[in-house]
Amino acid sequence: VPTLLITGANRGIGLELTRLYAADGWTIHACCRYPDKAAALKALDGEILLHRLDVTDGLRVASFARELSGERIDLLINNAGIYGPRTGFGETDYDEWLSVLKTNTLAPLRMAERFADHVVRSDRKCIAMISSIMGSVGSNSSGGAYIYRSSKAALNAVSKSLSVDLAERGITVVMFHPGWVQTDMGGSGADIDAETSAAGIHGVLGRVTTQDNGHFFNYDGTKLPW
Numbered sequence: 001v002p003t004l005l006i007t008g009a010n011r012g013i014g015l016e017l018t019r020l021y022a023a024d025g026w027t028i029h030a031c032c033r034y035p036d037k038a039a040a041l042k043a044l045d046g047e048i049l050l051h052r053l054d055v056t057d058g059l060r061v062a063s064f065a066r067e068l069s070g071e072r073i074d075l076l077i078n079n080a081g082i083y084g085p086r087t088g089f090g091e092t093d094y095d096e097w098l099s100v101l102k103t104n105t106l107a108p109l110r111m112a113e114r115f116a117d118h119v120v121r122s123d124r125k126c127i128a129m130i131s132s133i134m135g136s137v138g139s140n141s142s143g144g145a146y147i148y149r150s151s152k153a154a155l156n157a158v159s160k161s162l163s164v165d166l167a168e169r170g171i172t173v174v175m176f177h178p179g180w181v182q183t184d185m186g187g188s189g190a191d192i193d194a195e196t197s198a199a200g201i202h203g204v205l206g207r208v209t210t211q212d213n214g215h216f217f218n219y220d221g222t223k224l225p226w
């Protein structure tokens with residue numbers, strides 16, 4: 001039975017991805033900051049093991065990796081993310097910027113560094129990053145969103161390097177834009193619901209091969225510009 005390790009599994013896109021892999025019969029290490037409050041996650045059927053994990057807590061990530069040492073992780077999905085303050089030019093909060101970078105950029109690399117050995121041991125050997133089209137420099141025509149955009153652009157740069165560095169160990173690293181999704185982050189006016197987004201990502205991940213290493217996908221499988 002394949003194993004998924006996913007962050008931010010308690011709501012939004014992470015919750016829907018967890019639901020889909022649980023329905024597939026996978027074993028899931030579902031991580032969230034506050035398991036006590038994760039009612040929707042706890043209500044899911046399947047082989048779901050809950051873990052308390054704030055992805056910015058480096059010591060906790062390291063101890064969690066040790067707890068799972070010797071286990072196989074077929075798929076690591078770095079999903080946890082924050083938008084940060086919605087401020088415009090002239091209003092930038094630099095401390096908040098650093099905390100967004102810690103969550104969206106530093107934490108996914110730390111997870112990959114700590115769990116690469118677990119992934120290498122598995123059959124599928126895949127790491128997926130839930131990034132955003134907002135991190136695409138080539139498609140930025142609306143400006144603003146300095147904090148969120150830079151955190152996801154940097155995540156893409158980090159993930160591309162990871163894909164190169166881990167290729168020799170047989171690991172495939174892919175990035176996703178999940179769509180503009182009706183979640184707490186995306187708001188109710190977004191284009192698609194979390195079920196549609198997760199189903200798309202789940203479908204693409206089911207077809208991923210080593211040929212896709214280092215690619216940036218939309219949730220529907222089309223390739224996106226850097």
Ligand SMILES: NC(=O)c1ccc[n+]([C@@H]2O[C@H](COP(=O)([O-])OP(=O)(O)OC[C@H]3O[C@@H](n4cnc5c(N)ncnc54)[C@H](OP(=O)(O)O)[C@@H]3O)[C@@H](O)[C@H]2O)c1
Nearest residue numbers: 008012013033054055079080081132180181183184185186
């Ligand atoms: N929604 C969109 O339109 C959209 C578009 C592009 C990209 N994305 C990306 O998709 C991913 C999921 O977003 P979403 O729309 O599902 O957002 P969401 O509903 O706001 O959920 C965010 C998830 O991330 C978790 N999280 C935040 N900081 C964390 C931390 N330090 N440690 C552990 N977990 C943490 C949250 O946990 P808590 O419940 O504890 O806060 C929650 O589970 C994010 O990376 C986001 O940037 C979303």
